[in-house]
Amino acid sequence: MAMTLRDIINKLLRRQPASASTARERLQLVLAHDRSDLSTELLDQMRKEILEVVAKYVEIDVDEGAVSLETEDRMTALVANLPIKRTMTGQIKLKEPKNQSEVNSPGTEDTDQKS
Amino acid sequence: MAIDTRVILICSGKGGVGKTTLTANLGISLARQGFTTAVLDADFGLRNLDLLLGLENRIVYTAQEVLEEECRLDQALVKHKQESNLSLLPAGNPRMLDWLKPDDMKRIVDMLKEQFNYVLIDCPAGVEDGFKNAMAATQEAIVVTNPEVSAVRDADRVIGLLNTNSIKPVQLVLNRVRPKMMANQEMLSIDDVTDILALPLLGLVLEDEQVIVSTNRGEPLTLNSVNSPAAKCYLNIAKRLQGEDIPLIDPAEEISGFGAKFRRLMQTKIF
Numbered sequence: 001m002a003m004t005l006r007d008i009i010n011k012l013l014r015r016q017p018a019s020a021s022t023a024r025e026r027l028q029l030v031l032a033h034d035r036s037d038l039s040t041e042l043l044d045q046m047r048k049e050i051l052e053v054v055a056k057y058v059e060i061d062v063d064e065g066a067v068s069l070e071t072e073d074r075m076t077a078l079v080a081n082l083p084i085k086r087t088m089t090g091q092i093k094l095k096e097p098k099n100q101s102e103v104n105s106p107g108t109e110d111t112d113q114k115s
Numbered sequence: 116m117a118i119d120t121r122v123i124l125i126c127s128g129k130g131g132v133g134k135t136t137l138t139a140n141l142g143i144s145l146a147r148q149g150f151t152t153a154v155l156d157a158d159f160g161l162r163n164l165d166l167l168l169g170l171e172n173r174i175v176y177t178a179q180e181v182l183e184e185e186c187r188l189d190q191a192l193v194k195h196k197q198e199s200n201l202s203l204l205p206a207g208n209p210r211m212l213d214w215l216k217p218d219d220m221k222r223i224v225d226m227l228k229e230q231f232n233y234v235l236i237d238c239p240a241g242v243e244d245g246f247k248n249a250m251a252a253t254q255e256a257i258v259v260t261n262p263e264v265s266a267v268r269d270a271d272r273v274i275g276l277l278n279t280n281s282i283k284p285v286q287l288v289l290n291r292v293r294p295k296m297m298a299n300q301e302m303l304s305i306d307d308v309t310d311i312l313a314l315p316l317l318g319l320v321l322e323d324e325q326v327i328v329s330t331n332r333g334e335p336l337t338l339n340s341v342n343s344p345a346a347k348c349y350l351n352i353a354k355r356l357q358g359e360d361i362p363l364i365d366p367a368e369e370i371s372g373f374g375a376k377f378r379r380l381m382q383t384k385i386f
Contacts, residue, residue, distance in 0.1 A: 003384070004384055019300075020303050
């Protein structure tokens with residue numbers, strides 16, 4: 001996000017940012033939803049189901065998980081940010097299959113899935 | 116004789132952003148450049164194009180009588196007195212909305228195409244039937260918007276619909292630009308709007324009190340007040356439509372006086 005001299009001065013003086021940047025951010029958010037044609041309820045339901053599916057395979061932090069729509073250049077992407085919980089040994093713990101509950105690959109803290 | 120006609124839909128989604136004013140001024144400008152131009156008021160519910168052109172007292176027949184074959188097309192067309200290359204096809208009675216279909220709009224536009232270089236369609240606000248009927252008859256479109264959240268959001272909806280219906284090219288006119296507010300970053304910038312809507316910018320129009328004066332008189336600015344800020348913008352838009360390479364004005368340059376330099380400094384992008 002581009003910052004201007006005015007933005008920086010406003011930040012330093014703890015003033016409200018100029019309204020144009022607020023307008024831009026609000027628009028980007030609302031347009032992502034308009035363009036996807038998904039209602040908040042549908043998006044919520046999808047978020048829940050995605051988390052359920054992912055939770056079958058890895059242990060994730062459900063409270064931290066975020067699924068959102070982001071838009072750039074008239075292209076809307078579904079972005080899922082799902083922090084994976086580590087085990088005591090610092091490795092990702094897999095729930096399934098049960099007899100192979102641990103993998104030795106180095107763990108990543110989160111995954112970005114774009115569709 | 117078949118002529119190559121450009122049919123352009125002027126639409127916005129939101130009402131009151133300046134569709135009709137743009138249609139009237141673009142019509143005058145193109146006619147001035149020597150092109151035979153028809154402006155079609157497709158806003159059957161709330162027609163106003165006749166009023167902005169000062170032709171409201173000269174309407175005898177409308178698009179409705181033409182469609183019902185109660186009169187010939189040339190009987191319904193109202194020729195502008197000062198600018199004889201420009202004709203208005205007035206909107207009919209609001210009751211037309213009950214039966215009007217996309218094919219009816221196509222029929223009217225096909226008739227106009229036989230005699231005009233340009234057909235400009237002044238689209239009604241909204242994205243319902245009125246818009247869909249008008250869209251059915253067009254090849255290309257100009258989307259008018261203002262640097263405000265509601266206007267940009269509605270423009271986005273309209274652009275989506277134009278894209279699904281393969282209307283192209285679709286170009287953007289950013290209307291009612293206030294350079295001082297933009298410099299103070301209290302108004303969405305040109306870049307903000309073009310980035311969000313991802314359309315080529317055909318032109319911007321500065322906020323200008325003379326627009327209201329011109330509508331009071333029924334004389335579009337491009338007719339008699341060609342030196343007003345908005346009139347210059349409209350004339351440039353008409354030229355760009357012809358493919359002329361006219362540089363866009365920089366709103367920051369439009370601010371005069373002491374504060375201008377300071378405002379420009381504050382706008383400097385740091386990172």
